[in-house]
Amino acid sequence: MSTKKKAAKTSKSARKPKGGAMRSTRAAMSVATSARSTVKERVAAMAEAPLAVCESDKDLQAMLNVLRNKEEPVEVRLAAMDSLATAAFSVIKFESCRNDYIATLREVAQDPDPKIRESALGLLAGEKDGFAQKKLLEGLQNREKALVPPEKALQLLSYDVHAEAYSVARDIVEKPPNADAKREALRLLAADATSAPLFEKLLRDKDELREIRQISASALHGLNPGKLQRHAREMLLDNSEYDDIQATCLTALTQFGDDEAVGKDEALLKSVDRFSAGKTSSKYKQSARRFLSKYGR
């Protein structure tokens, strides 16, 4: 058989069979790493048998090379990263590859393509990787060195919060480059015990964005649940408070409140009764009725 005919036969056998059946992992790997296949074919093949990359060092290196290769289409490189991340779930088989995998992720974390950078940094952050954490912090302190936008850097740093990140996050809350960055900075600061007063202030600030106040309620629940309960009660008694924030307060009291104290709190129960009868949305009314029924009203 001529070489040309042999290649054609290989390609045909590697093609995805019809009828839902799966092709062999060998055939899928062949398509996945072949520049002769289309982008769509390669992406599909990479997803089909992700554990195949663990079957031999050659296969792993081939997949890592696809990920590293800046000449490859970005979709294919991202699919290679997904395939490797999926294989990483199969720890025992993947263990021998792990060092090469992490080294490659660190390399492509500084790739010219922003999607590749962000995806690689996401995986490294999940591994609590010191290299990635350093790069993310550097980028927040010096925007010229930023590999990802500040909101993404803060989000990824929150996987393994270190004290250095708190001061950067506080600065961003003070002077946020955008609304997303402020939200992510606050989510990260929820792990900082000294930030409870900040969350109390934001929660009670009616001029603050509703989502920021919702995050503050949640953060305060984690840091000092007793304080959240007190604020939630006061905010439910406040007729000038916004309905949606009152709904958050009601949820906090319903789920995490001191049942005995709440059940005896006539002022609170009356206020929730008014809330349920007011001009608020049907969903909030339902939530209020559920609260009242919990206490026999």
Add this chain to the structure above:
Amino acid sequence: MNVELQINNSISPSARFVTWAPSPCRIRVTNPSGATAPIVNVQITGVSVASGGAVVFRGNTTGAFSNSLTVPVPINGTSVPFFVAGRFGRPSVNNGDVRIEARNGTTLVGSVSVMVRVRKNAEALTPGERDRFVAAFAQLNNQGAGRFADFRSMHTNVSSPQAHGAPGFLPWHRAYLLDLERELQAIDPSVALPYWRFDQPAPKLFTLDFFGVSGPNGTIQFSNTNPLQFWVTDGVQGINRGPRNNWNPATQPGPTVITEAQTLLLGTQYPAFSGMEGNPHGTAHTRWNGFIRQIGTAAKDPLFFLLHCNVDRLWAKWQRQNGRFDPAHAASFDSNPGNPIGHNLVDTMWPWNGITGGTRPPTAPGGAMASSPCVSAPGPQPRVRSSLDYQGSVNALSREGFDYDDVRFA
């Protein structure tokens, strides 16, 4: 005359939950006044509320189920056994929405309310079921310091070899889900773990009122009435989860995730089927950015448990399709002599066995498997083999007390 109905052989109301697998029950006369013979015939039937669950009965461990059962019961107080099961396709919606009635002639002599509690597609939950489930989950996590913290500590990079990359992957996660579900049921006994069909769009699951909607930065947003808005893990507020590559999980199935039909065709022998650890399991994880994308952080996202519930359902469905419940049947498992510790049928599973050090992780968070008021299996220290016969179809004592809405008992 009065009779006592014992569901799951217990008088406790906390044991009044059934699945498709038959629950052993007993009936006995507690007040014989009015009886004229030493043995009375009592007819047992199930009465369902609209849209509620339905039950069926049989008198023995084998045989067909029927909608009612007549049991001869001695008036001297001796118990008589019978079996009750949920009628396939008619799960409950609320706790106690099926009443089992016992009648002597036309006279009602006893009744108990039960729930046909099975794991359902998250898309099929009523708003009430959804709200009870998220409330229980939020309470289990409470401030990130509740009992849920143990479940996160059980699924880490360090402990991963106990649970991944070898034949014990499916049994370990079955035990893990069961342990979590029992903890949720300790908070609210009417909840069962739902599953996320990652090969289908999930327009109800990915909403503000259920498991949230991904914001532009991949942070999940919840409605003001959703208790999951208070989700905190490791001190950090919220959940990171963003679909990759412009995928919309509410309108599209997971991209490149193989379908249920393809999964069930992976092979009729366990070694072939367990390749599903890669695709669909791993692929369903890595369609996302955020916590769920990696082993060490996946359990910080409650969606992880719904994803795994579907993985487990697929295994259950494959077991039913191919008759693979019996650990003694070679095709039911991969008993390769080279399997690592924790991946052999006879091995106890970490962390429930409490063993640390050596080939096991350095700590064993969470203690023993949570017990159930309904069943005794798998016991405090489950073995790999315990997970296979979860319906008790090989040995009735192996029944673990859960079922899936679309996987029959027999």
